[in-house]
Amino acid sequence: MDLRKVQKFGKSTLMISLPAEWVKSVNLKPGTSVYIDVDEDGGLKVYPPTYNPQGTKHEMQIKISENTDPDLLERVVRSFYVLGFDRIVIKNEGGIIPNEAMRKLREVSRSLIGLEMIANDLQNVEIRSYIDPTKHNFNVILGQLVNTLKLMVNYLSHGLKSGSRKFIEEILELEKEADRLYFLGLRQLILAQTNKSLAYIIGVPSVQIIGNRIIIKSLEEVADEISEAANMLLGLPPEGLNYLKDFYPTFLSVKEKMDTLLNQIVKLRGDWNYRAANELMEELRVLRKSLMLELENLQAQLMNDHRRNKYGPKIVGFMLRFYSAIRNLEPIAEIAMNRSLENLKEVDLK
Missing domain, CATH: 1.20.58.220 (Phosphate transport system protein phou homolog 2; domain 2)
Incomplete structure (x- = not known):
């Protein structure tokens, strides 16, 4: 935790400087607005004004087999969507992805906003989210x-x-x-x-x-x-x-x-x-x-x-x-x- 001294600016304004490393990492410039949030415990948090989707990409790999329950596969993919994952790869290393599993993957892709299913080959399917959260x-x-x-x-x-x-x-x-x-x-x-x-x-x-x-x-x-x-x-x-x-x-x-x-x-x-x-x-x-x-x-x-x-x-x-x-x-x-x-x-x- 960084300790900084509060300084007086003008007649009544109190201020502290922002950490230089953080300012550089979020690309703050003079005149830029930031979000300030007061926690319930009295703490103060400062957030940059922009949200970078590229910095929050999540990827997940799901391994399946002939014995994988298609309904379970559908629920897992839906959960990863809800959790914010942008790329989900489904692999059957032992052979071709079963027909029922493919049907469930198509259904879940069509039932969720922003998802698209890409069949790379008979053993691999990729599902991508093209949602911009902002x-x-x-x-x-x-x-x-x-x-x-x-x-x-x-x-x-x-x-x-x-x-x-x-x-x-x-x-x-x-x-x-x-x-x-x-x-x-x-x-x-x-x-x-x-x-x-x-x-x-x-x-x-x-x-x-x-x-x-x-x-x-x-x-x-x-x-x-x-x-x-x-x-x-x-x-x-x-x-x-x-x-x-x-x-x-x-x-x-x-x-x-x-x-x-x-x-x-x-x-x-x-x-x-x-x-x-x-x-x-x-x-x-x-x-x-x-x-x-x-x-x-x-x-x-x-x-x-x-x-x-x-x-x-x-x-x-x-x-x-x-x-x-x-x-x-x-x-x-x-x-x-x-x-x-x-x-x-x-x-x-x-």
């Missing part, structure tokens, strides 16, 4: 993910209203897009955790990285629940989908409230206001309660209508998926409340 603001990624969720809910609403499978099938494609955004956002957060300059560039204060990981995971799980609800509808015969049109007015009310909640989350990202966070918490509580009442009413009607008895369990399961989706939004409201209060000197609740 070009992907985290809040923009979050906004895109929220908009994707709203589209999923709207397509589900149209599918119920019309009884059309085409609208419902579109939800499954949107869920894949939600996953792509989730993994990109997670990659950005992990890179920001190890590079504070990048954290500033993509709009993620270092103290908020953990909370942002919870937020983006919560949104991804909401997408999963909506996708599962769509799969339940796709499992019905045409007669079942037509019957569920009668259920549309009930779902429309849920859909409108869900839209309101997602819009509030978008607004909270730019303004961590404790009253708005409290309002979001209350609306989540009320919506959960109304959904449970609706579920109780549906179950009570199952014994009185043959068709309801036939398709009622699907409706109940469908509503339970939305109940779970709403529960997954609750951590976001809690984080919003905490962030709105953490730097206040006092709180006026009058």
Whole structure:
């Protein structure tokens, strides 16, 4: 650790000189701005204003065989992408890469933003990431993910209203897009955790990285629940989908409230206001309660209508998926409340 003396400059300004070796290594010039971060323990950190992607290249080699589990291979490649690796080489030193392994490598390359698979020969495959981390603001990624969720809910609403499978099938494609955004956002957060300059560039204060990981995971799980609800509808015969049109007015009310909640989350990202966070918490509580009442009413009607008895369990399961989706939004409201209060000197609740 370097010890330096604080000097006075002018009437009230205190200053210290920067280490010459560090100034040279990050190419600082007179007039250049730097980032200053105050740690929770009172320490002060200075970061250069630029992020050099060339200085953070990560490469990894994965050795496989005929016995390698293709699903495990897919998960490992996805994890290296999230961890920020830019070049992944898969080798089978004992022979040709199995067909199922190649299929999984193609799938994972197509399912992640910025990845490209290059087959060098029968025994070697290279996967490269062409993402420039500085070009992907985290809040923009979050906004895109929220908009994707709203589209999923709207397509589900149209599918119920019309009884059309085409609208419902579109939800499954949107869920894949939600996953792509989730993994990109997670990659950005992990890179920001190890590079504070990048954290500033993509709009993620270092103290908020953990909370942002919870937020983006919560949104991804909401997408999963909506996708599962769509799969339940796709499992019905045409007669079942037509019957569920009668259920549309009930779902429309849920859909409108869900839209309101997602819009509030978008607004909270730019303004961590404790009253708005409290309002979001209350609306989540009320919506959960109304959904449970609706579920109780549906179950009570199952014994009185043959068709309801036939398709009622699907409706109940469908509503339970939305109940779970709403529960997954609750951590976001809690984080919003905490962030709105953490730097206040006092709180006026009058």
